[in-house]
Amino acid sequence: MRVLFTTIGSPSHGRAQLPLARALAAAGHDVLVVTNPTLAPVFAQEDVRVATRLSEFTPQSFASPELVQQVMGSGQDDAEPLDPMSRIMFHITSGPMARKLWGEILPVATEFRPDLILRDGMDLSSCLIAERLGIPQLPTPSGTSNLIDPAAVLPGLNALRREFGLPGQEDPLSVVPHGRVDYVPADFSFARHLPPSLSYRQTVSVDRGAVLPRWIARLPTDRPLVLAALGSALPMLREMLDDAGDAGHEPPFPMPDPVGTLRSMIEAVALLEECTVVVATSGIPADTDGLPPHVHVTDRVPQPLLLESVDAFLTHGGFNSIRESLRTATPMAVLPQFGDQMANARRVEELGLGRAIGESTTDAITTAVREALSDPGVRARTREARLAMLALPEIESAVDDLHKLV
Secondary structure, eight states: OEEEEEOOSSHHHHHHHHHHHHHHHHTTOEEEEEOOTTTGGGGTTSSSEEEOOSOOOOGGGTOOHHHHHHHHHSOOOOSSOOOHHHHHHHHHHTTHHHHHHHHHHHHHHHHHOOSEEEEOTTOOHHHHHHHHHTOOEEEOSOHHHHHOOHHHHHHHHHHHHHHHTOOOOOOGGGGSTTOOEESSOGGGOOOSSOOOOEEOOOOSOOSTTOOOOHHHHTSOOSSOEEEEEOOSHHHHHHHHHHHHHHTTOOOSSOOOOHHHHHHHHHHHHTTOTTSEEEEEOTTOOOOOTTOOTTEEEESOOOHHHHGGGOSEEEEOOOHHHHHHHHHTTOOEEEOOOSTTHHHHHHHHHHTTSEEEOOSOOHHHHHHHHHHHHHOHHHHHHHHHHHHHHHTSOOTTHHHHHHHHHO
């Protein structure tokens, strides 16, 4: 079986695909990942082929001032309001971005002749490419898949179908005609509009050879351990927008300030004197002068491993981090920044898995972390989520399921 993965966005998108790509490759299937040069290193140690045929993803390359004005000027009927970036991305992914990706992915697919496409949630072009080739396609776990409304993107995709000589579709769920892949059980799903999926157990260890640094292993264990992390997508997107600003291009939509958010997180956890706190900055500059001894700041940690011993997680609410928390029964305090993180924070609170933080103030953050730590209902609910995750089949069983689908 020849399987084509598409990977765009941020490294977290590729990391979500790694367990599935590894399982397919280990079973002897031919796996080709088409991505861009920035994300190619995610797959460098894997037994898969990588084709860096995609352009670097930058929102401003698709969000024209006219589109931004049109989207921002329209009202929202959604019961769960979306941030400006998400609203604009819906129009981009089913329009100019899908058209560009069609031109970049279709030649690779035509040459590779895949039996199956496992696509990035932001890649709607592969829905149309699969229709052209007469093969199944499924989105891999991503925040975009959880957030996207099939009815909202259907008009844009049908316009592209007409442009590419494909039959139009009436069913909005034609975007997922063969379902989707997820690592979360149905009772804890974060997908707002999509039907139940092919669900498999979230992998605890994603990075090969990952181990905790010795200094973490020596931290005191007589008090709660808290992990605070900013995630990788926001710093990466911020860097893209900064580069665009240096070139004289204004950001197409308002963006949060990762430096300010990190500062608020550090100031908040500095007040948690009853805890030990590890702060992972994702490389964002942080002022550590005068920090109390219970706060330990580092660039990065092997997050899935550390979460196995963490009592609470102060997180940005990216879907990878959400799943890793469910897998390790870790209560969450979610400080969302953009995209699906807003909906994820609401869903965490709705499911009883932690607290959503509505504002980036020191008091709000500190209160949310303390509530996540002390609420017995949250602890019980996170254990329930972990048991439900453990009841899912292991990722290797996806190979047979996908082979039968093909």
